[in-house]
Amino acid sequence: MQPVSDSESAGAEMHRSIMIAFCDVLRATKLPPMEVMSLAASALGAIYKEVADQHRSDGGCPCGWKPDLHADVEALQAALAATIRAIPPADLRAMQAVGRA
Numbered sequence: 001m002q003p004v005s006d007s008e009s010a011g012a013e014m015h016r017s018i019m020i021a022f023c024d025v026l027r028a029t030k031l032p033p034m035e036v037m038s039l040a041a042s043a044l045g046a047i048y049k050e051v052a053d054q055h056r057s058d059g060g061c062p063c064g065w066k067p068d069l070h071a072d073v074e075a076l077q078a079a080l081a082a083t084i085r086a087i088p089p090a091d092l093r094a095m096q097a098v099g100r101a
Helices: 007-030 033-056 068-087 096-100
Strands: none
Touching: 007 033, 033 068
């Protein structure tokens, strides 16, 4: 069995955190799931903007990332599309367990 990479571990943690937030908002607001998904996408866009703005500031960041809105949005859209195609249909009963974790 191969060790879990930092990227896989970070992805799993990000998924867990976002799923908990999604379930909490869904349960608390009773908004339709697609509206909550749209709110999540807007939040991700706001996070992108904040991080990109910091990387454009004087001195930049030692990580070397140079934000490119067009290319970055294309990459995020491609990641979303690829993930949706790759994930088998889920048993939504798991949402209750995740939301209470």
